[in-house]
Amino acid sequence: MNGLYASVWAETLKIRKSKMFILTLIAFSGIAITMGLMVFVSRYPELVGNSAMVGAKASMFKDDWTSYFGLLIMMILTLGTIGFGTITGWVFGREYSDRVVGDLLALPVHRFTIVLSKFIAIIVWCFLLSVILFLFGVATGLAVNIAHWSVDSAYHYFIIFMVTSIFTMLLSTPTALVASYARGYIAPIAFTIGTLIVTQILFVGIPNTTQYFPWAIPSLYSGVSGAGGGTPDMISYIILFSTILLGFIGTVAWWRFADQK
Numbered sequence: 642m643n644g645l646y647a648s649v650w651a652e653t654l655k656i657r658k659s660k661m662f663i664l665t666l667i668a669f670s671g672i673a674i675t676m677g678l679m680v681f682v683s684r685y686p687e688l689v690g691n692s693a694m695v696g697a698k699a700s701m702f703k704d705d706w707t708s709y710f711g712l713l714i715m716m717i718l719t720l721g722t723i724g725f726g727t728i729t730g731w732v733f734g735r736e737y738s739d740r741v742v743g744d745l746l747a748l749p750v751h752r753f754t755i756v757l758s759k760f761i762a763i764i765v766w767c768f769l770l771s772v773i774l775f776l777f778g779v780a781t782g783l784a785v786n787i788a789h790w791s792v793d794s795a796y797h798y799f800i801i802f803m804v805t806s807i808f809t810m811l812l813s814t815p816t817a818l819v820a821s822y823a824r825g826y827i828a829p830i831a832f833t834i835g836t837l838i839v840t841q842i843l844f845v846g847i848p849n850t851t852q853y854f855p856w857a858i859p860s861l862y863s864g865v866s867g868a869g870g871g872t873p874d875m876i877s878y879i880i881l882f883s884t885i886l887l888g889f890i891g892t893v894a895w896w897r898f899a900d901q902k
Contacts, residue, residue, distance in 0.1 A: 644750050648758035652732070656762055661731055665724060669770045670777045672720060676712060677781025705788050710798035713778045714805055714863045717771060719837065721809040722856065725767045726833025727826075729813035732759050733892070734826030742824075752896045760817070760889065764810060771806035775799060801863055808859040808881065814888025821895045852877045855884040 656662050736742040820829040836856040843851050844866060851857040852871045858881045860866045861873045
């Protein structure tokens with residue numbers, strides 16, 4: 642247990658000292674604030690003057706909390722998928738890119754502990770970003786006085802938002818495996834973007850298959866995909882958690898048995 646604590650502390654220290662951590666905090670909080678401001682612009686379109694692009698984007702943001710919470714959930718599905726995947730790829734891939742993986746594995750710490758500590762640090766980081774996105778989004782929405790505020794409704798959508806974000810961040814375990822296998826963080830970023838593209842293609846072209854594609858299941862759970870997207874069933878959740886578990890086991894196995902030279 643002391644080894645795990647020390648390993649987690651080392652991972653969190655590396656994260657806190659990195660520019661990546663600050664950039665993600667700025668990105669998630671900034672996007673949340675921008676969403677609230679777009680609602681404000683949709684209420685007063687004369688503020689953007691003749692800017693057709695800004696006006697068109699602002700028209701997508703309806704001036705009510707139900708629609709706004711739906712947009713926050715959509716944001717964690719898209720921004721979370723890319724952001725969490727990038728974070729995972731960076732945490733695992735930087736050890737190879739910085740050429741310190743040999744020194745890391747030479748430490749008197751079990752390789753399973755090293756991998757587990759990385760995943761713990763990633764989950765804490767991603768969880769923090771999810772909370773920031775929601776809180777900053779709500780704060781901005783209250784500041785611009787979006788209509789029909791309700792504490793009960795906010796609590797209801799907060800639960801959906803957080804469960805959706807947890808599903809999304811846990812689906813980063815296969816990304817960790819890709820980062821470890823590719824020995825860098827470019828391939829896992831490409832893999833993450835690829836899963837997002839395939840998810841969108843399935844929703845548009847083959848909607849009846851979405852409940853069996855792991856990266857589409859968080860969207861189906863949240864309900865933002867609409868009635869045409871399908872409903873996740875027991876098989877869907879078995880596929881989801883099997884993918885998460887296989888990604889974790891595969892990453893542990895790679896760090897345990899693969900040649901890391």
